[in-house]
Amino acid sequence: VEQPKPYFLSYAVADSDSIAMSAQFGAIVGANESRRRVADVQVRIGTAAQDNTHGDHRNSALTTVPLPLTDDGPALARSLWFATNRGYAKALDAYLKVKTDQQVRAKEEDGSPDFSTEKPATELLPSPPPLVVDRAAWQDRLRELSSLFKQYPDVFFNNVALEASTETDYFVSSEGAKVATPNHVARLVIVARTRAADGMDLFRAETFEADDVSHLPDQKTLTEKTIAMAKNLEALREAPVTEPFNGPAILSGRASAVFFHEVLGHRLEGQRQRGDDEGQTFTKLLGKQILPTFLSVSDDPTLATFDGVSLSGHYSYDDEGQPARRVDLIKDGVLDTFLMSRLPIASFSTSNGHGRSETGHMPTGRQGNLIVTSTKTVKDAELREMLKAEAKKQGKAYGLYFEDISSGFAVTTRRSPQAFQVIPLVVYRVYVDGRPDELVRGVSIVGTPQAALNRILATNDKQDIFNGICGAESGSIPVSAVAPAMLVSEIETQRQAQGTARPPILPPPGAAGTGGKGGR
């Protein structure tokens, strides 16, 4: 029997140079450099209407293989042959299963095709600059930063890590696409951890991003940030534990950026609108108002910077070879579209340049640079007064100010509760009677996402940026979120579940009065 021919083939090759190093307690714990060339080979059998990737078989299209690090044509060709042949076998097998599944299952809610029709792009962008990192100098900087924590003996863990990479992503397909696009990023992450006397674990993380290590903040700035973080952790240890609260709150720009990324952004990914297991939170809300009219949300990967700050979610072509473009997801509060890869859904049949993945994963609709804009803005001071007024109106002694929150993994499948997975790290009580703000610890947010989004009363007038790495089904990818601080009329919080382990029993080595003295 003649086997069906693939109707689509693509090769996506990531050619990268990267460097990573990290320090703990004032010393380097690891330093690595790597040069990789990896190909993701995609093979599709059947038709765009129904192919081997249907339903749960999405990964059957993908085969990943390392490629020669030298430009050895015959070896490259043979590696790709090997992967394509393997991939074809895998695709044939999955296609058979898809056809069998279809015969036995009930009609699907969303009968969209499995692959969209797109115009193949051809553009070879210039190569990125070579990776230049003064390793010795950076190792010294990391040592210096991580050793700052020694002055804060209760902060028993710290890690200061630098990652930098420069990459060219090549994409060719049987449709005629031929794209080369550069990507380069430098990232410095500072993480520290402490534990309160009652066993509550407390951590902080600061991330700094730039297109190149030379554009990362200077050592003075990083030192100040590190010390502030350590001091904040020491303060958090001593802070009172939160009480259950249901009332008004301000999310700082950074907190609100993380909030929008997790609570809104992930649920606007196209593929979440189809599939039996998906939450489909916003599927039926297209054209309806889901945010106050003064808010608009777009995702614009074409922006390399915002207010002079590098944006991690910037790219020129997505991982399906589609040109990046600005997408207005929500206009004046009304849901307009989703983040689309080449996986169509009932309401949208084509990609809008948001098919993204880490090497070794199938692309899906993902965020790039999520940007929240507001037309109802006030100064910070006024927003604060509005918070107090709202608290007073609701008969509360205080409102909450979320200065920093950490993103968890957004859970959107139907089997899991659709709670937002955001972990507040730094929260203050803002009292209506003029008492000074009070830091509290152990705050966790409860409730449903849409509810909180509809209760935004106003924003401040300065957008803040959050750069980070976002993990989901299609792997870990760099993203950014930009948002102003926002006042929410009602947010429900409770005390977080906490660990029971005590803080370290002995003081750290070298601390006064313990007899243990190290030293270089």
Next chain:
Amino acid sequence: MNLFHKKLQILNTALCAAILFGTVTVTNTAFAESPSQVNDPLLHAMQQELDREKALMLPGMQRPYFIEYRLDDIHTYEAVANYGALTQEVANHQRIIRVTVRIGDYAVDSSSTRGDGTVELAPTDDNPLALQYALWTGTDAAYKNALRAFSAKQAALKQFQSAQAQPDFAQAKPVVQIAPLVTLDLDRNEWKRRIVEASGLYASDPDLRSFADDVQYSIANIRGIALNRYLVNTEGTVVREGYTGYNGAISVGGQAADGMRLSRDNGTVATTAKELESAAAFRKRYIDDLKTFEELRNAPVVSADDYHGPLLVSGDVAADIFTRLFIPNVEADRPEMGTTARTTGAYSSSYKSRVLPDLVSVTDNPLEAKFNGKALLGAYTIDDEGVPAQSVDIVVHGKLENFLIGREPIKDIATSNGHGRAAPAQAAHSRSGVLLIKADQPLSKEELNKRLLAMAKEQNKDVYAVETLGGELIPRILYRVKADGTRQLVRGAVFDELDNRSLRSGILALGNDPYVSNSLGVIPQTIIAPSMLFEEIGVKRATVEQQKLPYYAPPALPGK
């Protein structure tokens, strides 16, 4: 001013401690170094922190009775070439500490069979204070875990009728021994050149080129490791010991016309890069591998009728058989709590019984650093629990006389015989080092073959001889042998009834051709085994489904 003063003080303290430390270092071993080298800053920091942690106690709870710090300083290098091009090159340096804390006493403590402790990243900088920080957090966590484990264990033990018969931890004398540091010493560029060249020979060598289309993958790689291990414990043991290992390997494969997957995977393993085979030998290895791969492709599939009869196995194969069927059963792993078994293995109740034929004896001697001039990867002088290695007669004239054991006693074996060995960052378990299989009256290869042919004549059937295995006791280079001595390579066979019973009573004769198998696994080991003639082993056709052949031809070779 203040700062300077403090620095001086620290320096002073460090100096004093270093001098003290120098005096406790024994100088009676062959490895002993000059005192200046013995003042290892890492060992010093580990001892400092160990001293400090003696104060570790939660109010109302027990103190640890034993704390051990192990630091593994690991340098690795690996380069891989596919189809004549370099695809990967990675060098790595890492230090990992493992902290073990035991609560209770030697008779009953917090330990469990899987091994306890915490693992932390340690600085790759020689920064003693940073190392102490890592040890400090590791010890704190290990102590808390041990407290929990100890109370859980005491509760669990109450469910059993009789008290635990064997103590949890064997007493051992403290040992102080500082071996020289080892380094990763490999001519990387030369080896890159060799693997690139070798993996491309399928297309460039005139003898191989004719069947290049049958080669689906062609990989050559080189890897090396240099591990320096630092060990201190509260009993006073201070050990620094290391090893190096190198492996140049080849892996080629594809399918026979009927779809059967076939491959050759082998290499050169040595303790130093110098001892790896030469460029010419490595090249020849690849060529031979590819030629045998092609021969295998064209070889007939083994007969569909079951065979039960004599089998002659090479030393290489015998080493693999013993590695799988024998070694795990003489490494004394404690059984689950509450059971009365001696060990978890097949020889649990075979102590002082026959497990091999009378003519076979087996010894494990990690102190044997060389065999016939070849350096042995499994050799060591002090094990990973700080116990001096001992030569152990495991099997004497067929009878199981001993187990290989670390510091966790089993019934009848109360103390360690220096076989507590650990993979990087892992807990130590009972493991073999250099295992040697000897025969009383070994035969020459010719004599063994003669006996095989005589059996073929006697039984009036073709017999089998196997040269190499591929993985789980599956024959790779297997010959069907006629009584006149002619051999036919066959493929697609599996063994049947090759088990501990065939080891006990099915080995008729052994050769005088010991094969040294160095293996560079997570714990380096050596097994030395001669050819063996088995009386009756089953050989039958494998029942795996045959994969599809490539759907399209590989790209044409350059210049074709």
